[in-house]
Amino acid sequence: MLDKALMEILACPKCKGDVHYNEQNSxxxxxSCQLEYPIRDDIPVMLIDEAKSLSA
Incomplete structure (x- = not known):
């Protein structure tokens, strides 16, 4: 789990909206964008090119 203070300042790099932690997929x-940004070695990878689309 990421630090609560870090979660408060993180934003989606595409739309600048809020992001939330997905425990199932880490x-x-x-x-808003239907994107999931990976977390590798406890570091969020906030790059649009690295995000996985959640839309069908």
């Missing part, structure tokens, strides 16, 4: 999800 990533950060932006509901």
């Amino acid at each position: 990533g950060l999800v932006c509901d």
Whole structure:
């Protein structure tokens, strides 16, 4: 789990919206963009090119 203070300042790099932690996939999800940003070695990878699309 990421630090609470870090979670408060992280934002989606695409839309600048809020992200939330997805425990099942161990990533950060932006509901607006339907993207999930991976977390590798406890470091969020906030790059649009690295994000996985959640839309069908």
